[in-house]
Amino acid sequence: MTIISGWPALTVALSNRASPARLFIQERFGRWQDLQARYRESVGSLVVPGSQANPGTIGSAFDWMVRFMVHPRPDLRLALLGARTPPLRHAVHELARTLNYSQSGDVGTVRFTGPAAGSEADHQVVARACWALALLTDLYRVGPTPGSPLMALAPRSITAEKLLELAPPAALDELQALRSFAERSLLPSPVSAAWRLGPRADLRRVIIDERRRRPDRRRPAARTQDEPRQQAPRRDTAVITGSADHHAVARLRTAGLS
Numbered sequence: 001m002t003i004i005s006g007w008p009a010l011t012v013a014l015s016n017r018a019s020p021a022r023l024f025i026q027e028r029f030g031r032w033q034d035l036q037a038r039y040r041e042s043v044g045s046l047v048v049p050g051s052q053a054n055p056g057t058i059g060s061a062f063d064w065m066v067r068f069m070v071h072p073r074p075d076l077r078l079a080l081l082g083a084r085t086p087p088l089r090h091a092v093h094e095l096a097r098t099l100n101y102s103q104s105g106d107v108g109t110v111r112f113t114g115p116a117a118g119s120e121a122d123h124q125v126v127a128r129a130c131w132a133l134a135l136l137t138d139l140y141r142v143g144p145t146p147g148s149p150l151m152a153l154a155p156r157s158i159t160a161e162k163l164l165e166l167a168p169p170a171a172l173d174e175l176q177a178l179r180s181f182a183e184r185s186l187l188p189s190p191v192s193a194a195w196r197l198g199p200r201a202d203l204r205r206v207i208i209d210e211r212r213r214r215p216d217r218r219r220p221a222a223r224t225q226d227e228p229r230q231q232a233p234r235r236d237t238a239v240i241t242g243s244a245d246h247h248a249v250a251r252l253r254t255a256g257l258s
Contacts, residue, residue, distance in 0.1 A: 012142060048178050053171035060134030062178050067197050068119040068126050069182060073101050074197050075108040079133040082140030087158045094160035099129055114195035127175045131167035
């Protein structure tokens with residue numbers, strides 16, 4: 001049995017030979033590298049040129065930016081899972097107040113009746129905040145990594161202001177370009193429905209259902225320990241997925257965005 005703590009980034013899951021996600025994709029589609037190559041060949045050229053900023057963090061930051069574009073106070077609990085020390089958690093709550101969250105301890109909402117207006121905070125501040133939230137998300141999914149800007153902060157003196165200073169200029173320029181593109185092409189058409197922000201795929205359910213149809217195969221199980229079980233969305237629910245890798249692909253390719 002393979003145990004997955006939380007929701008790892010897709011690239012991390014695919015690099016793990018024992019990952020249920022990797023096993024599922026290989027059995028259904030073949031080598032994931034070949035699947036990725038076929039996709040890239042079919043969808044055309046880059047939409048937004050890359051920069052010197054870390055592409056993985058850009059993808060996660062863009063994920064957060066989309067959330068702030070469709071709701072003024074999206075749920076911050078995923079980032080808080082990466083804030084494992086009291087000073088860092090306090091800084092995240094301070095950051096939330098900078099972004100016009102209503103009160104101390106307010107971590108936002110997951111489900112709401114949409115469409116809703118996005119955040120009214122300054123776009124530059126939102127971009128900086130999204131970079132910090134992305135670093136925290138990566139810290140939760142992957143753990144401490146050498147070179148992470150978060151590791152350079154003095155643990156007892158972390159503030160929201162210092163989190164906002166972590167974004168390099170190249171990242172801010174790229175995120176601004178991605179925001180402009182998303183405003184034109186990526187966001188769904190307005191629908192009056194229940195909206196939900198965040199990951200919606202129940203990986204365990206997909207894998208188990210697939211393997212029950214093929215009982216002769218091994219059936220590794222996956223479970224999460226830190227996030228609540230995800231329920232299937234209702235038909236009247238507009239879903240904005242929260243996969244950093246999904247948005248990293250969306251930002252790079254033109255296909256399937258209308």
